[in-house]
Amino acid sequence: MNRVGGFLLIMLIAVAITAGMAFLLYRDELGRLRDTVSRGSLVAKLDIGQIEYADKGAGVPLLSIHGAGGGFDQGLALAADLLGGGFRVVAPSRFGYLRTPVPKDASPAAQGDAHAALLSRLNVPKAVVIGVSAGARSAVELTLRHPDKVAVLILVVPALYSPTSPVSIDVGRGNKFAFWAVNAGGDFAWWVAENIAPSVLIRFLGVRPALVAAAPQAERDRVMSFVRSVEPLSLRFPGINIDSAPELHELPLEEITAPTIIISARDDLFNTLPAAEFTAGKIPGAKLVVHDTGGHLLVGRVQEVRKAIRAFLGGVGLTLSGQ
Structure with a gap:
């Protein structure tokens, strides 16, 4: 194996290990979240x-x-x-x-x-x-x-x-990803975005990310707590589906x-x-x-x-x- 091939192999192994560790973290957190919402009600x-x-x-x-x-x-x-x-x-x-x-x-x-x-x-x-x-x-x-x-x-x-x-909700590029995650009931996709690109989810929840970035730490923590509270997304998807297609009329x-x-x-x-x-x-x-x-x-x-x-x-x- 030449030097380039060896380097690529090392990179693939590193990516596989990182992905495996991420999945284990996700699985543990999702299990904890499912346990939390199964109690207290x-x-x-x-x-x-x-x-x-x-x-x-x-x-x-x-x-x-x-x-x-x-x-x-x-x-x-x-x-x-x-x-x-x-x-x-x-x-x-x-x-x-x-x-x-x-x-x-x-x-x-x-x-x-x-x-x-x-x-x-x-x-x-x-x-x-x-x-x-x-x-x-x-x-x-x-x-x-x-x-x-x-x-x-x-x-x-x-x-x-x-x-x-x-x-209404803006259908920008970031929100298209969030829409996909929600429509798929995608617990893993939401979790990944929460940890890698939380600003995408913050905008999806109706707030300009810059407003959150400029807020005090306690308020940033509150917003992220709200983002995390959507998990497990799969247990909330049927309700989100109802709310996403309302037949609103004058009352x-x-x-x-x-x-x-x-x-x-x-x-x-x-x-x-x-x-x-x-x-x-x-x-x-x-x-x-x-x-x-x-x-x-x-x-x-x-x-x-x-x-x-x-x-x-x-x-x-x-x-x-x-x-």
Whole structure:
């Protein structure tokens, strides 16, 4: 074997060893993630089907409805980040996420009915309801279809109907890769991107990577925690598939009587601001809070968002403990 051939052989062996080590790391981490999401939740068998949920904390009942790529775990994290303490948090996994199967009717209206049934099963007569991103759809349906269940409605970066400028996602080169990973239910592809090119996934989640790069370390850690929370992607893919092809239409928002606060950002790469403005204009007395920057994950705005929400809750007579 000549010198070039020997060098190529060494390179091939090095690549094979590196790939093998990477796969072992991936397998161990995926196993840990699967174990994590298999615990910390319960399953309610309701007339409408099986619904996974977590029930944590004590205080004012809060139904925390996660967005696309989530599950009960994301619902818990969002409640902690955006609202703080003083709540009994009920966080369901929506249709197609983790241990909640996809029913024949997976519409936001059916999901709203599922939320109401879960609250009834848990003997929660009325709750503060927060719907984030795609979770805002079933939060609104719950409020319209079961108004007696909703004390306050909170919509954050809501992926709702807008007649002029719909919610959308940029189909750039990086997002095409992320779309492929999601559509393939590709745990390994997501994990590789997370470790090698996290900026691709950050943009896919609706945030400019430069905004995250300039944020304090704690905020960068929060964003990466959110990126990692999408894994195992394969256990969330059926739900992502539902959320990715919504049949959005105008709803009778003027019938909502619950006190409502809506929060979005001008630089949200999912373009939720027009929907937030339209919704706020239709719901009587709704309060709209718009941040100039923050993106879909409200980078650098979490403390402001929490302060605004808690002040709003106090203004409608809800007394909270904790921060």
